[in-house]
Amino acid sequence: MSEEKTVQQLEQERLEAALEDIEGQIRGIGPRYTGQDFTEQMLDQQREERKRRLEIARREPYFGRMDFQELSNSINRQTVVDEIQALYIGKAGVAKNGGNELLVIDWRAPAASMFYSFTGGDEPAAYESPDGEVTGYVHLKRNFMIRSGEIARLVDSYVRGQEEGAMSDEFLLFRLGENKDNKLRDIVSTIQGEQDRIIRAERGKALFIQGVAGSGKTTVALHRLAFLLYQYEGRIRAERMMIFAPNRMFLDYISGVLPELGVGDIGQTTFSDWAVELLDHGIKLADPSETMAYWFEEPRTMEELEHASGRWKGSLLFKEAIDERLASLQASIVPTTEFSPLDGFLLTPEMMREWYDTDYGEETIMVKRDRLASRIKRWLESELKHRGVADKKKRSTALAKVNAYVKRIPSFTAVQLYASLFKGKNALPNVPKSIAKSTAERLGAGVAAAEDLAPLAYIQLRLYGLKTPFFDHIVIDEAQDYSPFQLEALRLCQQSTSMTILGDLQQGIHGYAGIPSWNELMSLFSEEHTGFFELNRSYRSTMEIIDFANIILSGMTGGVKPAVPVFRSGDPVETKAVADQQWLPELYATVLEWRDKGEYDTISIIGRTARECEDIHRYFAAQGLEASLVQSKQPTYGGGLTVVPVYLSKGLEFDAVLIADAGSANYSKMDAKLLYVGCTRALHKLKLLYRGQKSSLIADRLSHS
Numbered sequence: 001m002s003e004e005k006t007v008q009q010l011e012q013e014r015l016e017a018a019l020e021d022i023e024g025q026i027r028g029i030g031p032r033y034t035g036q037d038f039t040e041q042m043l044d045q046q047r048e049e050r051k052r053r054l055e056i057a058r059r060e061p062y063f064g065r066m067d068f069q070e071l072s073n074s075i076n077r078q079t080v081v082d083e084i085q086a087l088y089i090g091k092a093g094v095a096k097n098g099g100n101e102l103l104v105i106d107w108r109a110p111a112a113s114m115f116y117s118f119t120g121g122d123e124p125a126a127y128e129s130p131d132g133e134v135t136g137y138v139h140l141k142r143n144f145m146i147r148s149g150e151i152a153r154l155v156d157s158y159v160r161g162q163e164e165g166a167m168s169d170e171f172l173l174f175r176l177g178e179n180k181d182n183k184l185r186d187i188v189s190t191i192q193g194e195q196d197r198i199i200r201a202e203r204g205k206a207l208f209i210q211g212v213a214g215s216g217k218t219t220v221a222l223h224r225l226a227f228l229l230y231q232y233e234g235r236i237r238a239e240r241m242m243i244f245a246p247n248r249m250f251l252d253y254i255s256g257v258l259p260e261l262g263v264g265d266i267g268q269t270t271f272s273d274w275a276v277e278l279l280d281h282g283i284k285l286a287d288p289s290e291t292m293a294y295w296f297e298e299p300r301t302m303e304e305l306e307h308a309s310g311r312w313k314g315s316l317l318f319k320e321a322i323d324e325r326l327a328s329l330q331a332s333i334v335p336t337t338e339f340s341p342l343d344g345f346l347l348t349p350e351m352m353r354e355w356y357d358t359d360y361g362e363e364t365i366m367v368k369r370d371r372l373a374s375r376i377k378r379w380l381e382s383e384l385k386h387r388g389v390a391d392k393k394k395r396s397t398a399l400a401k402v403n404a405y406v407k408r409i410p411s412f413t414a415v416q417l418y419a420s421l422f423k424g425k426n427a428l429p430n431v432p433k434s435i436a437k438s439t440a441e442r443l444g445a446g447v448a449a450a451e452d453l454a455p456l457a458y459i460q461l462r463l464y465g466l467k468t469p470f471f472d473h474i475v476i477d478e479a480q481d482y483s484p485f486q487l488e489a490l491r492l493c494q495q496s497t498s499m500t501i502l503g504d505l506q507q508g509i510h511g512y513a514g515i516p517s518w519n520e521l522m523s524l525f526s527e528e529h530t531g532f533f534e535l536n537r538s539y540r541s542t543m544e545i546i547d548f549a550n551i552i553l554s555g556m557t558g559g560v561k562p563a564v565p566v567f568r569s570g571d572p573v574e575t576k577a578v579a580d581q582q583w584l585p586e587l588y589a590t591v592l593e594w595r596d597k598g599e600y601d602t603i604s605i606i607g608r609t610a611r612e613c614e615d616i617h618r619y620f621a622a623q624g625l626e627a628s629l630v631q632s633k634q635p636t637y638g639g640g641l642t643v644v645p646v647y648l649s650k651g652l653e654f655d656a657v658l659i660a661d662a663g664s665a666n667y668s669k670m671d672a673k674l675l676y677v678g679c680t681r682a683l684h685k686l687k688l689l690y691r692g693q694k695s696s697l698i699a700d701r702l703s704h705s
């Protein structure tokens, strides 16, 4: 009598059959076409695209299975129950070799959405298909982890009829308990319902996402891009999507997710790099580490923060002043007096105004100006011809006059116009003196600060327009550090609004430039074109770490929302007093202890300032311990052991975090957000050393040593 096969064996057999099918398809694709025939080239591209998807499927054909029984309503509204279908869900959809039957369905397909939105229970579930809502019973939700062609893990999170239909988080908890390396990863196998709603939200909006630290904002935004490309295939293009991230190192850190999802070619930049490029490198960007040093290396007051030049330059008031200046330029650009280059030739202001306003109506200010200039020259040519003026001397005199006349029509670069707001007879009257002086000096030397880039980009776009195609979709990460003006500039780069704007006000450490409330940015868009989602569950850290971090923020005013942990327990958070002379040796000893345990792949020492980090790094090096020191202009993130100033750690995560010195000298009440950012970088282990008095932000916590 043959023994009954286990679920694992049955699934393994199914997997092997699927892999064989996929291998067969890859083999069948054949060599690349290298000839010149256009149709063949197109077909070759399609084959390559298919091969790419099959290769993704070969690595891990699927990660989920959902057994679904569709309910179909007949005409007399009697419910007919169909067969139970096993849907296998993977990163790339694959049809069976030589047929239309699906071997794997793409995680972005409508039917796959149930895999994420289904919350358990015996009631019928539903998903939206292009033909309307489909309802049915879910019988099974199964998660797989497939490695090298083997099912390494199989977890049923729902089986109809068992345990009163409850869902289990076992697979998610297993994934969250893993260590991290130097790159952010995709989460297709464990996307949560609240994240899925954001990923699949319609495209034609400015979608704001306020999410606590570790709630998956960045990850969700990247998955959303992959979804949009699938859902709106042919209507939006990867090359016309742009991700704006806070710095190059962060871009490197997130660079693995989209290729893992099979998506390439999406633009990735920082606002500064993009703006400097837009301005044709007509201005140099001041070293941003100077701004960082000013705000983070020495204590600053609330008053300094509120009067920061970045806040002023990022405000809509400033934008209004610039709009007024641009409007008066538009109004005065067309000459207001008659012009006669030759006896009997007359160009009137009305003619020129008509050309400028009506004929070139949709163009930007300077493009219209240049067209007007060419039109005046063409007018002369046609008049000369029309009136039969053959005399060479007369012709060249008239031409010279026209050239001189055209030259007098005002023409500005964005930098020139911007500089005129701060210095000279047309300077704006209401600019605070100190701001006007420092900005004029900087611009005079051909340099702009980061805070100048939004107004400069905006002026450039209003004067000359965008030279590249419009963006189909824009993602802005860490948007709490954006000013309304930055968003206004980006809005000019889209034909219709389609943005994903994500951030966390509780991590708004760049208050000298960013926003105190989302309303400042949301009010730029009409209500019908704005969406708002909140993510309150945090997936990164253990419960102990999140509870600890929540306390840091609890003293803050203004709608602080504590992060809700996923039930994943780990070590208690430790705080430890250390004498000055023992500080560096203690940091070193802690790192050695953690390394010897071998439990963590990435460890970070988070310092308060760059100077503090340099001291630690130097000390470690003297002991023969290799660590990488993160600096503000760093382009890549290498993982392993890092020493990083807290203000540069935002967005990153590490298995274990050691806050170098959480003493009161380092973290005053004003620095709650900074310390919160530092602590929430930890996945599994968090320890804080402190010299002198413990920071009052954590003072009432129990010490574990």
Ligand SMILES: Nc1ncnc2c1ncn2[C@@H]1O[C@H](COP(=O)(O)OP(=O)(O)OP(=O)(O)O)[C@@H](O)[C@H]1O
Pocket: 172, 175, 176, 185, 186, 187, 190, 191, 192, 195, 211, 212, 213, 214, 215, 216, 217, 218, 219, 220, 504, 507, 539, 540, 650, 651, 652, 653, 680
């Ligand atoms: N549904 C999920 N399944 C598995 N892991 C998840 C899930 N959601 C988020 N994570 C993990 O949680 C961590 C935090 O994600 P991410 O960096 O995208 O969050 P964030 O909200 O942008 O964080 P922060 O604002 O603190 O930088 C990552 O390791 C990510 O893989």
